[in-house]
Amino acid sequence: MTVLVEWIRKIRRWMLDLDARIDSTLFSTGKGTRELYERYSAFMDRFHVGRWKRWVFIEPLSEAATLGLGGLILMLALAVPAFRETADEDWLKKSDLAVTFLDRYGNPIGSRGIKHNDSIPLEDFPDVLIKATLATEDRRFYDHFGIDVAGTLRALVTNAQAGGVRQGGSSITQQLAKNLFLSNERTIERKINEAFLAIWLETRLTKNEILKLYLDRAYMGGGTFGVDGAAHFYFNKSARDVNLAEAAMLAGLFKAPTKYAPHINLPAARARANVVLDNLVDAGFMTEGQVFGARRNPASVVDRRDENSPNYYLDWAFDEMRKLVDTFPKSYNERVFVVRTTIDMSVQRAAEEAIENQLRQFGRDYHATQAATVVSDLDGGIRAMVGGRDYGASQFNRAVDAYRQPGSSFKPYVYTTALLNGFTPKSVVVDGPVCIGNWCPQNYGHSYSGPVTLTQALTRSINVIPVKLSIALGGKEGPKAGRKKIVEVARRFGIKAPLPDTPSLPIGADEVTVLEHAVAYATFPNRGKAVTPHAILEVRTGTGDLVWRYDRDGPKPRQAIPANIAGEMAEMMSHVVSEGTARRAALDGIPTAGKTGTTNNYRDAWFVGYTGNFTCAVWYGNDDYSPTNRMTGGSLPAQTWHEIMLAAHQGVEIKELPGVGMGTKLPQSPSAALLAAHGAAPKPPDIRPPPVLTKRGADVLVQVEKMLDDAARTVDESAKPAKPVSSTSAGFTESFASALPGASTASTAPRKY
Template sequence: MAYDFNQARWFRALRNALLGFDSWIDSAFFTLSTDTAGLWRNFSSFMERFHVRGASRVAVELACEGLTLGVFGGLILVVLAQPAFRLTASGDWLKKTDLAVTFQDRFGKEVGRRGILHDDAVTLDQYPDYVVQAVLSTEDRRFYDHWGVDPIGLGRALTVNARSSGVVQGGSTLTQQLAKNLFLSNERTLTRKINEAFLAFWLESHLSKKQILQLYLDRAYMGGGTFGIQAASQFYFGRSVKDVSLAQAAMLAGLFKAPTKFAPHVNLPAARARALDVLNNMVVAGYLRENQIADAQRNPASPVDRSAEASTPDWYLDWAFNEIKALSESGKLGPDRVFTVRTALDSSLQKKAETTIDEMLRESGPAFHAKQGATIVLEPLGAVRALVGGRDYGVSQFNRATDAQRQPGSSFKPYVYLTALMSGKFTPQTTVVDAPICLGNWCPKNYKGSYAGSMPMWNALAHSLNTVAVRLSIAIGDGDAKKGRARIIATARRLGLTAPLPDTQSLPLGADEVSPMDQATGYAAFANGGKRIKPYAALEIANSRGELIYTHDRDGEQPQQVIDPRNINDLVFMMTQVVEQGTGRRAILDGVKVAGKTGTTNEYKDAWFCGYTGNFVGIVWYGNDDDQPMEKMTGGTLPAATWHDIMQFAHSGVDLKPLPGSTLIAEQGPVVQLTNNAGAQTLKVREQLSKKSSEALGSIENLMKATAEKHGALDLLRPSRYAAADPAETFARRRGAIVDLR
């Protein structure tokens, strides 16, 4: 008989308990909904008191939207402000420029100064009133009324510029200009302007107006290699700023806008015209009356004759000063703050580099639509002999040689070819194929759109074939293009390149950005046999007591062997063919063996020639600051011609050194022809020897002949021993750089 649960007392009790619990839940939810509805009615009734209609409602809605946008805008501003505020994270941000450095060239001649000692500076209280008034009336009339950024002044400048269809007035406040001088570069980018604005607010909150004005007057570049109005007053007028006249004060105040353009020792009429503008500004601003400036208008200031000092290596000194600051901050210079530095600068070569860049841009720039250029010349072990960061330092102090990041184009390909040589799969004579290739949807093409088929690898580099560089990147990675590119990046890093170099399909063609200094660092390793170097300016540093506290040979970073010299020898041979038979023919030097590579980017935005000899490495770049394309300028045109002119001068009167893997084989540059068996082709090799080197080589040659005659092996020295079907192969055999000559 089955058990009857319904008759069981415990079952009935459980059922009743569950039914009661269910009823409680239903009742609770009903009560909650009723109470909630009542609360909502009460809340709605309360809020009705604030109900607005018509114009009042529009104002309320706008206020609500403004609050919402303000919250999100505030969050965005906090994010944007982070890079600027990181620049101020160091507590000694002001002391970083608190150095006094006198620079000498490599021969010990003083070439300029950088830095400042505050206890030597003239305090603001000692300035004549009209000096400060001249500066404020011209640079920032509302200086005492804004908090770093002046919306009113900015709006006025935009209006004036719009009416004039050009830049007539600047909208930056004096505080913004100080922020740029202390923390930022002169690069014209949106990021820099954003950082500048935030830093201006930061300065206003941490310093008084008096301190900001003092710092600005002490730090601003004033032309002639001078920084600060006190140094400028001494340079231009031979007196302290405490003693300048109203006319002289107006001329000094006019320098802040464009110090080179209005420098009186460079262009006195322009300086005087600018001084008249400053005097009129002082009247408009209410500082002076018309009759008070009349004498200064009739008797304009005349500067001290500085014609012999009109040019200073400012870009070089800026870069060298950063090096000294880094050494000081690392503790290598001790507690001293005053230094005399003998640099590797060659003043004559620096002048030649500056004038060559300027002349090339003046004569050919308009046709090519090119407005800027930069160049670096250094020794293979890193000593920088010359550095030009742009066309006009007074117009823009941004150092394009060290700070500009631009696409290198095909001048990046030597890193690809070197990685291929290092893989052990390739020699300069290895046959490669120039044919169409695609990686996914990306199909690179050669410069002229044609394909040449099979050829030796050195010939592909000489003619800068894009498809071959991409194929090599795949082969380097054992069929995996991504792995191959990673190995190319690793090679560039090993050579000292510091640019980010993100992994992109077009990396082998030079689509990633590098600086000219990066290229100089990498190419120096080609010129010195595979040693990674760090470019440097300081040879010796003495403290204020004349004690030698630093020498680069003893205390500096020394070159490190990072690439097998045999791979470098092969690459150097290939790069000599770029100059002798390929895209870099305009760089050929009289009597000097040259290796190098041209570089041209998409839409002709950048053009490079990067080359080297046994003595020097030279990098030349042309382009535009606003990234506008040029008119079909390739690396083999203006850059190669510029490189030739600078480097021909650099090699005058020096004992020539051989490139890695080669020897100097003739005195004063005669042409030696290495002829193949058929006599149809020749390879011309030009080299130049000093008299001492030529005599030494002659002694070695006589010894070799005597030994050969003694052992009956004279035929080993005859040209026919080295003859081959390919002139480049003939040259390779004679120089002993290639073992496998397939």
């Protein structure tokens, strides 16, 4: 007991000692802190500024420091996305690819990327080319830190006064940053990233290195990158050898290579070159006398109008190649490649001619100005791609980058979902009024057909049935669940478009691309296997070493739906061509299936179809989303599809279409039936593409029309009945005769035709 009491006393004394020490420490700390604060206050009192001096000097400086700190934090936050672009140690190599493209048979079809061979050092570029570039693009290039503040402010003032974009404020460093890391989209985010990356480039590279990269990497039109590649393309010479007029034309391309490309619009290119010559004089780099000769003798360019490269296809293939190179090991340093693609140039030319001819003949009547098409084999290899009517006028690829409403051509994904969930092609659904909330879909003729089978509904493109199917697919969970199932099936087919959930999704209100839509349809003839669209068959180095091959290294087909469902859908969709809305697409003796699509106000018209060999999607419309003149998918799209697929099937073995079998001959015309009844052998069907008017032929006809008008005007003004035919009229007769194939002007005797 005594021992316990002793321990309790010791613990109490120890705790009292600890408490005393804590109190002493707190007191000493507080006292020391107070003394330090008093000393600090006494020291700061020496700098006290009162009255007017405080408000004039001290307060503004304090506010500036606060705002500066906040601005610094904001700048760091904005800089993070820009600097993420530089995370890759090989950032400089990502954009220096040089690719030569071959068609599927090994024939060269074009190139993309920068020119590697015989790369020209900066000091070897002509002085006039360097001066023309600096005078036009960035006169203070060697004076600023990556952003030309004065130039930017001047451009803002000029554009504000002009009410539009007249001057660009980006420095050469900013433009290089955009070329190396960013896209061409016009957004505030891109401009902010561009500014930060420009400053970053200035810290990593010298001014001469930046200028050299800019001259080598800038896009110069015609599929060329860099001034040396452009000089070879436009003038058939090295950039080392260009004269002042040619240098001015090249320097004028940096602003808008599409608009000022001389092989497309030579007058505009020469006018732009004149502006560059003015800039040389204004900047003090040259005198008016020195540029006078270049004004009087503008540059002449190589005529490349007959060189029809599949540029939309090449742009897409080059993007695919850049993504593919990113998958190669980082230790792989090769940057020059030869790529064999999937394109078939005969099909490509047929697609281009079909679209051009349809738009030339019927575009004005239908108020349609643009079209796009994709032809794919059943492996997903793109045999042809047309991204617009004229690549020279617009490089925007409507087959790959444009999202348009597919209309009823989306319905096969809905019917496939229905078949996967217990429906059959013979299942009956009542075509009658239906509403989801305040939205009530209407059929094309604003009428209803009563009970119809799924096959009949798809053939006649009834709108109400897919909506009712989406409701039925949702069951107790509601239409939203049904639409979710439809989107999941579309994803299995390969549709990657956003497809937001809207009540009108089952009738094609959500947007897709022509490329995805065309290749997704390949799932039907592929017995339910979905494939990936691709342009590249094999990649080799410049020395011929095989690097990558699609059949070995590419993605494999995936079973999206059961084969029997794919067959049932093909059988249902074949009725659309044989007796439904797409009769103009029918191919004689070739099994065909597909679906038309027409959107609200006729803004988009589609036909997407397939055979046992190929699938093809055709879209018509306008870039500004203005409505067409009642164009439906069964009109120009189906006609164009017919012409393209006739050409695509030349010289190939016609394959059976699963679910349909082999094709049947189309019904004979009355004249052919009459000949057959009298024992005359009917002429074998000609499955060649119908003769079409080529662009050159159209130009000749336009020229002839002008000559006829001129001659008629001359006769009306000066000819009298008593006088003989004038010399002008005789000259016209010779000119007209010479314009006819095989005509001779040796004799002017009248002929009978």
